[in-house]
Amino acid sequence: MADRVPLVDYLVLSEDPRLVARECERCAARFFDRRNACASCGATTFRGVDIPRTGTLVTYTIVSVAPPGVAVPFxxxxxxxxxxxxxxxxxxxxxxxxxxxxxxELRLTTVSVGTDGAGTEAVGYGFEPA
Known part of the structure; x- marks a missing residue:
């Protein structure tokens, strides 16, 4: 099997792929990007927490214009x-x-973003109907 790499560092590729957020140890605010300090309370310590693989649609937009190479609509x-x-x-x-x-109701799924010349596949995530 070819190598697979996650498109973002908070996507864990395994038999049961999942997202891992950074949670502030003081106020429990969650972030998916790297932080030096919490945007909510200013604390500087975080822990990794698994995010549930299922959820509900809050809001959406249908994108009909995107950069070249990005298929629309999505x-x-x-x-x-x-x-x-x-x-x-x-x-x-x-x-x-x-x-x-x-x-x-939706569930987390992975999607192939592309494969480089060496056969390494970049993998992103999305949500599909549960």
Missing amino acids: VAAVVDCGGTAVRGNLVNVAPDPGRLTPGM
Whole structure:
């Protein structure tokens, strides 16, 4: 099997892929990017926490204009995963407002972003209907 690398460092590729947030040890605010200090309280210590793999659609937009090479239309969304807001694209669902409903159940999935000349696959994440 070819090597696989996550597109973002908070995506853990395993038999059961998952997202890991950085949680402030003082106020429990969660972030997916690297932080030197908490944007909510200023604390400087964090712990990694697994984010639930399922959630509900909070809001979305259908993107119809994107840079060259990015297929449109696609659905960009905010998903509530056990109280943590996660931004990601919806996959395996038509970009049609008639098929997208706030509150719909979703689950985390991985998507191939591409493979380089050495055979290493870049893997991202998205959410699909549960």
